Amino acid sequence: MSANIASADTTLRRRRFPTTGRTRRFSFSAIPVNVILFLAAAYTFIPLLWMLFAGLENASAISQGDVFSFAHFRVAGNFADLFGQDNGIYARWYANSILYAGLGAVVCALVCLAAGYAFDKYDFRGKETLFGLVLIGVLVPAAATTLPLYLLASKVGLANTYLAVFIPSLVNPFGVYLARVFSASYIPDEVIEAARMDGASELQIFRRVGLRLLSPGFATIMLFQFSAIWNGFLLPLVMLTDNRLFPVSLGLYTWNTQATVQNPSLVNVVMIGSLLAIVPLVIAFVSLQRFWKAGLTAGSVK
Amino acid sequence: MTSIRLTQDVRAAGNASRARTSGAPGRRGIGRAALALILPFFVLFTLVTILPIVYSLYLSLFREKQNGLYGAGGTTQVFVGLANFVQVLSDPQYVNGYLNIVVYVLIYVPVLMVGAMAVALFLDSAVARLKRTLQFSLFVPHLVPGIVASLLWLYLYIPQISPFAKALRSVGVEGNILTPGGVFPSIANIGIWAGLGYNMVIFYAALQAIPRELIEAARIDGAGGFRVAISVKVPLIRGSVGLAMLFSAVGALQVFTEPLILHQYSPGLVSSGWSPNLYAYTQAFGGGHNYPLAACASLVLAVFSALLSFLVTRFAKPWSSR
Numbered sequence: 001m002s003a004n005i006a007s008a009d010t011t012l013r014r015r016r017f018p019t020t021g022r023t024r025r026f027s028f029s030a031i032p033v034n035v036i037l038f039l040a041a042a043y044t045f046i047p048l049l050w051m052l053f054a055g056l057e058n059a060s061a062i063s064q065g066d067v068f069s070f071a072h073f074r075v076a077g078n079f080a081d082l083f084g085q086d087n088g089i090y091a092r093w094y095a096n097s098i099l100y101a102g103l104g105a106v107v108c109a110l111v112c113l114a115a116g117y118a119f120d121k122y123d124f125r126g127k128e129t130l131f132g133l134v135l136i137g138v139l140v141p142a143a144a145t146t147l148p149l150y151l152l153a154s155k156v157g158l159a160n161t162y163l164a165v166f167i168p169s170l171v172n173p174f175g176v177y178l179a180r181v182f183s184a185s186y187i188p189d190e191v192i193e194a195a196r197m198d199g200a201s202e203l204q205i206f207r208r209v210g211l212r213l214l215s216p217g218f219a220t221i222m223l224f225q226f227s228a229i230w231n232g233f234l235l236p237l238v239m240l241t242d243n244r245l246f247p248v249s250l251g252l253y254t255w256n257t258q259a260t261v262q263n264p265s266l267v268n269v270v271m272i273g274s275l276l277a278i279v280p281l282v283i284a285f286v287s288l289q290r291f292w293k294a295g296l297t298a299g300s301v302k
Numbered sequence: 303m304t305s306i307r308l309t310q311d312v313r314a315a316g317n318a319s320r321a322r323t324s325g326a327p328g329r330r331g332i333g334r335a336a337l338a339l340i341l342p343f344f345v346l347f348t349l350v351t352i353l354p355i356v357y358s359l360y361l362s363l364f365r366e367k368q369n370g371l372y373g374a375g376g377t378t379q380v381f382v383g384l385a386n387f388v389q390v391l392s393d394p395q396y397v398n399g400y401l402n403i404v405v406y407v408l409i410y411v412p413v414l415m416v417g418a419m420a421v422a423l424f425l426d427s428a429v430a431r432l433k434r435t436l437q438f439s440l441f442v443p444h445l446v447p448g449i450v451a452s453l454l455w456l457y458l459y460i461p462q463i464s465p466f467a468k469a470l471r472s473v474g475v476e477g478n479i480l481t482p483g484g485v486f487p488s489i490a491n492i493g494i495w496a497g498l499g500y501n502m503v504i505f506y507a508a509l510q511a512i513p514r515e516l517i518e519a520a521r522i523d524g525a526g527g528f529r530v531a532i533s534v535k536v537p538l539i540r541g542s543v544g545l546a547m548l549f550s551a552v553g554a555l556q557v558f559t560e561p562l563i564l565h566q567y568s569p570g571l572v573s574s575g576w577s578p579n580l581y582a583y584t585q586a587f588g589g590g591h592n593y594p595l596a597a598c599a600s601l602v603l604a605v606f607s608a609l610l611s612f613l614v615t616r617f618a619k620p621w622s623s624r
Binding site: 036065 | 338342350442445555558
């Protein structure tokens with residue numbers, strides 16, 4: 001509607017102030033714009049393409065700088081090496097990553113939504129002080145507290161366990177902040193009031209009404225946390241020494257440090273393993289596009 | 303846009319519900335429900351953030367003293383007050399790590415912001431083609447784990463392996479970025495590659511939210527595409543830009559993976575204390591197991607990061623309207 005009015009207004013004003021000549025001169029023209037965009041996309045895409053080919057070719061393709069010549073394909077062999085190396089531990093790393101990131105993201109999103117909902121809908125003593133603490137949590141980056149976390153975990157004997165990586169992955173202060181914003185914009189107070197009239201208890205209202213209305217927020221927070229945990233490296237690096245507990249990111253790193261002159265094909269294995277490690281994230285982000293875009297705009301535009 | 307502003311926005315949004323709940327019957331039930339809902343987060347937050355910081359503070363006040371010959375009599379903890387902090391802050395390598403970060407941020411943040419903004423503006427212009435494909439291609443690097451991105455780019459930097467070096471060689475130029483002068487660009491490039499599409503999506507979403515009437519009005523007043531972009535679109539999304547800058551700068555302060563990988567490739571090129579985070583890691587795991595010193599280095603970094611975000615959000619307040 002408003003667009004129609006605006007364009008009608010445009011025609012009226014254009015008649016009075018003819019400006020076509022000046023407009024042309026400073027306009028973006030199609031060819032340079034598309035060339036620059038294409039170059040930017042090439043910059044981001046060529047390394048990925050290199051990774052794909054390096055993962056599908058043999059070791060001499062890399063060592064000779066010959067990856068893009070397509071002359072050294074070794075597809076089946078690389079896949080066999082990937083799943084055969086160290087008694088097939090790659091599959092275990094993958095399963096670990098799914099456990100850390102999948103379960104971790106779901107629990108984290110629920111924890112964040114519960115807290116964000118309570119901050120938005122209830123009034124209680126010390127509320128703004130506690131929310132200030134959440135904001136301080138946003139300001140102190142996780143990377144700076146990872147080492148202190150390790151020192152504590154090793155003191156209480158939790159270092160080098162699943163929990164050492166899993167529990168820290170459940171905390172995301174920014175998620176609580178996002179959840180409060182989502183709760184304020186998605187859940188009308190009238191709905192909660194109506195549920196109260198129907199005799200529902202407060203926790204029932206959260207479970208049956210709040211969580212349902214917050215499901216887009218759940219998807220957003222979960223997706224961000226999933227990618228953060230899946231891509232996380234510093235936390236497992238300092239916490240874990242037993243390679244059966246590694247996530248994919250740390251496992252690939254240790255393989256890469258072992259790649260030597262004696263075993264140069266490990267680099268190809270690392271590359272194909274890396275490529276497979278990106279697949280779940282690409283699928284998640286592509287299929288849940290509207291949710292993470294909602295998260296980005298809630299965090300910045302609002 | 304700043305977190306402080308954001309609190310106020312959220313507060314304003316929550317005012318209506320607060321007025322209602324405080325007067326409602328069953329006040330006790332509400333208090334108990336609120337407690338039950340925020341408790342999981344705060345228990346976890348205490349375990350994962352507050353306790354480690356407190357414990358590290360405690361740890362940083364002691365030093366291990368070895369008893370007997372070569373520590374044969376075991377070790378004892380000796381209270382040394384702030385001596386560890388003094389040692390860290392007077393270690394040229396640690397201080398140098400911050401100088402590295404300053405130079406790194408001055409390269410990384412402007413290039414990332416200007417690049418992402420330019421791509422977003424071009425995508426937002428009417429003449430751009432294949433918008434969805436381009437957006438996807440630009441965004442994928444954000445999904446690549448940081449450690450993989452660093453490994454990948456290292457291979458693309460090594461002259462014998464790099465396809466770029468090969469292309470340059472074919473036109474008679476010998477290129478090698480892994481030289482002392484190339485350290486900052488090569489580390490910054492990895493971050494820019496990973497962050498370009500992510501920031502572009504943020505800016506593009508903000509650009510799409512600008513009311514079309516405003517752009518239309520500027521065009522009628524005679525502004526061309528370039529002028530509209532610089533004088534209308536960019537100022538309108540400065541809130542998003544400010545927040546993205548803040549997150550990029552704080553992220554840069556934490557830089558770890560890229561220097562770690564380059565250090566392993568060439569210790570002479572990138573030292574084991576190139577960034578404060580890498581310094582702390584090396585203190586803890588680099589053979590010395592100097593946990594008190596590592597704790598100090600981490601705590602100082604955490605304080606600096608929090609201070610930086612706080613100052614930027616305060617400073618950013620006046621010019622952020624959205």
